[in-house]
Amino acid sequence: MPENILSVKGLDISFRGNIGDVHVIRGVDLDLPKGKTVAIVGESGSGKSVAMKAVTGLLEDNAVINGGQILYRYNGNEYIDLLSLNEKEMRRKINGKHIGMVFQDPMTSLDPTMTIGKQLMEGMILHKSYSKSDAKERAVELLRTVGILEAEKRINNYPHQLSGGMRQRIVIAAALSSEPKVLICDEPTTALDVTVQATILNLIKDIQAKMNLSVIFITHDLGVVAKVADFVCVMYAGKIVERGTAEDIFYDPQHPYTWGLLLSMPSLETEEERLFSIPGSPPNLLYEPKGDAFAPRNEYAMAIDEKAAPPMFKISETHEVATWLLHPDAPKVEMPKELKYRIERAKAASL
Amino acid sequence: MTNEPLLKVKNLRQHFKISREFTVKAVNGVSFDIFPGETFGLVGESGSGKTTVGRSVIRLYDPTEGDIEFNGKNIAGNMDRSTRKMLRKDMQMIFQDPMSSLNPRKKIADIIGEGLKIHGFCESKTELEEKVAAILQKVGLLPEHGSRYPGQFSGGQRQRIGIARALVMNPKLIIADECISALDVSVQAQVVNLMKDIQEETKCAYLFIAHDLSMVKYISDKIGVLHKGYLVETGSTQEIFSNPRHPYTKNLLSAAPIANPRVEKQRKLLSYDSINADYEHDVIRQLSDTHFVLEPQGGN
Numbered sequence: 001m002p003e004n005i006l007s008v009k010g011l012d013i014s015f016r017g018n019i020g021d022v023h024v025i026r027g028v029d030l031d032l033p034k035g036k037t038v039a040i041v042g043e044s045g046s047g048k049s050v051a052m053k054a055v056t057g058l059l060e061d062n063a064v065i066n067g068g069q070i071l072y073r074y075n076g077n078e079y080i081d082l083l084s085l086n087e088k089e090m091r092r093k094i095n096g097k098h099i100g101m102v103f104q105d106p107m108t109s110l111d112p113t114m115t116i117g118k119q120l121m122e123g124m125i126l127h128k129s130y131s132k133s134d135a136k137e138r139a140v141e142l143l144r145t146v147g148i149l150e151a152e153k154r155i156n157n158y159p160h161q162l163s164g165g166m167r168q169r170i171v172i173a174a175a176l177s178s179e180p181k182v183l184i185c186d187e188p189t190t191a192l193d194v195t196v197q198a199t200i201l202n203l204i205k206d207i208q209a210k211m212n213l214s215v216i217f218i219t220h221d222l223g224v225v226a227k228v229a230d231f232v233c234v235m236y237a238g239k240i241v242e243r244g245t246a247e248d249i250f251y252d253p254q255h256p257y258t259w260g261l262l263l264s265m266p267s268l269e270t271e272e273e274r275l276f277s278i279p280g281s282p283p284n285l286l287y288e289p290k291g292d293a294f295a296p297r298n299e300y301a302m303a304i305d306e307k308a309a310p311p312m313f314k315i316s317e318t319h320e321v322a323t324w325l326l327h328p329d330a331p332k333v334e335m336p337k338e339l340k341y342r343i344e345r346a347k348a349a350s351l
Numbered sequence: 352m353t354n355e356p357l358l359k360v361k362n363l364r365q366h367f368k369i370s371r372e373f374t375v376k377a378v379n380g381v382s383f384d385i386f387p388g389e390t391f392g393l394v395g396e397s398g399s400g401k402t403t404v405g406r407s408v409i410r411l412y413d414p415t416e417g418d419i420e421f422n423g424k425n426i427a428g429n430m431d432r433s434t435r436k437m438l439r440k441d442m443q444m445i446f447q448d449p450m451s452s453l454n455p456r457k458k459i460a461d462i463i464g465e466g467l468k469i470h471g472f473c474e475s476k477t478e479l480e481e482k483v484a485a486i487l488q489k490v491g492l493l494p495e496h497g498s499r500y501p502g503q504f505s506g507g508q509r510q511r512i513g514i515a516r517a518l519v520m521n522p523k524l525i526i527a528d529e530c531i532s533a534l535d536v537s538v539q540a541q542v543v544n545l546m547k548d549i550q551e552e553t554k555c556a557y558l559f560i561a562h563d564l565s566m567v568k569y570i571s572d573k574i575g576v577l578h579k580g581y582l583v584e585t586g587s588t589q590e591i592f593s594n595p596r597h598p599y600t601k602n603l604l605s606a607a608p609i610a611n612p613r614v615e616k617q618r619k620l621l622s623y624d625s626i627n628a629d630y631e632h633d634v635i636r637q638l639s640d641t642h643f644v645l646e647p648q649g650g651n
Contacts, residue, residue, distance in 0.1 A: 164397070250612050265610060281507070
């Protein structure tokens with residue numbers, strides 16, 4: 001197992017609001033091994049984007065960090081806690097140079113009044129002290145890396161002159177321009193067509209292999225997770241409820257929420273009559289959930305779920321799950337039949 | 352299933368004139384039938400014209416060419432009063448964005464009841480209120496939600512309101528334009544289940560426009576694949592998914608991610624030169640009763 005380039009420990013964040021504090025991140029631990037891809041999945045509002053914004057120091061002004069550490073392996077063996085850096089230090093030392101970010105909507109992350117060449121060169125001149133002509137040369141090279149034809153001409157285009165897929169390629173090129181070690185992709189393909197999505201995901205994978213990038217991938221699409229992820233973290237109401245390798249999560253899921261997520265997605269193979277849907281909706285984090293936040297939606301909930309939040313139970317070296325169902329005293333609960341059947345079919349399909 | 356189609360679209364063209372020299376040819380000769388109680392899924396990439404087809408069918412646009420027959424009446428050209436009335440009652444639409452398709456200043460009950468009021472379906476105020484309350488319950492909301500404003504609901508709930516608004520007119524055909532794309536996976540499942548239940552109960556037909564292939568497969572009886580304004584392939588769900596013929600359909604299917612890491616990591620994207628594709632001279636070939644594919648003249 002490669003060493004971790006980034007590890008988040010006990011991250012706890014709330015947002016200050018008019019009617020009270022919203023406790024959005026309630027203790028998140030996450031490790032990113034060097035050169036690997038970790039996917040974070042969860043419903044909207046589960047806190048996946050907020051956790052990653054904390055890593056890049058891009059949190060809104062009303063966010064309060066209550067505790068935790070974000071350890072980044074800076075130059076070789078020295079770890080620094082990103083939370084101890086101020087905004088200016090983050091911008092100068094870390095963002096772009098070490099940690100690059102790709103957001104969901106390429107139109108809002110590009111400046112409509114600047115040519116794409118200028119936007120690409122900005123980072124290189126700032127972080128890597130390139131001369132203008134060197135930067136331009138590299139910008140053209142980067143555009144070629146991300147698969148844009150006629151890069152010399154495109155460099156003078158404005159974002160609106162490009163299609164959505166092209167724009168997302170530009171954003172990726174910009175994120176790569178200062179040769180970061182970690183790339184955080186926040187739903188990078190959600191706004192794109194499936195065919196474009198497939199090419200962009202392949203592109204990210206190719207570049208990752210070439211540059212030995214470590215990638216954190218935020219998405220709610222389990223198909224995308226299956227394609228890119230080495231490790232998966234399932235997030236619910238500001239906590240990670242299950243983590244493991246992609247194999248652990250897809251072929252041996254243990255948390256009822258993960259079961260629900262996997263089942264609520266129709267697969268191209270199965271043809272059951274009704275889709276499973278997780279009843280209810282995520283809790284309002286304005287009011288601190290008592291016990292296990294998932295309990296009200298969980299058909300397997302037990303009395304203890306109302307009283308205490310479950311700890312992480314370790315199933316294997318890589319697989320950890322936060323549910324009381326795995327406590328030695330708990331009754332044994334099998335995953336839903338339909339899911340079991342699906343997993344068997346999925347395993348059979350891969351042979 | 353009855354043998355008379357509810358909606359017959361024949362050779363529909365929808366062009367938009369931008370300037371004297373330039374016309375956007377959004378839809379080019381699209382033909383398909385929808386039978387009562389059936390779901391027709393329309394898939395394609397953005398810009399392929401799938402939304403335009405939906406909007407032309409419900410006559411938000413005036414079709415440039417072609418015939419649209421709904422309920423036995425031609426609705427493509429000028430309609431007489433009774434036809435127009437029938438169309439506006441029997442065909443309803445659910446929009447993609449539940450945030451922008453509901454008037455934020457109107458109460459839910461007024462939004463849902465508006466159609467009933469305009470068409471004069473209710474004798475009295477109490478009858479209207481009863482109907483609205485019943486429909487709210489049917490889509491899984493509470494009658495007291497009627498006095499709230501759209502801003503007080505979550506995305507999934509708003510989409511339910513959109514469905515209630517379409518449903519209250521008791522339509523024969525509902526055009527659902529990407530109505531679940533903006534929702535979370537687990538909420539998508541709730542909304543899709545609701546749509547299926549409603550179909551079973553009221554026997555309405557859906558024109559389900561989407562880009563998510565697995566969801567389209569799940570809900571549709573028949574599927575049409577649209578590319579650059581041409582319907583490149585139509586067939587039953589079975590035919591499209593197990594025996595795709597058109598290279599674009601194959602490309603689309605190979606791009607849809609599967610939640611199975613061992614398979615997904617090995618999968619290759621079938622390439623297709625969609626930029627240079629030109630279907631202008633292609634002809635439709637019939638492969639079975641329901642399976643049609645667009646092919647270059649004289650076969651491959």
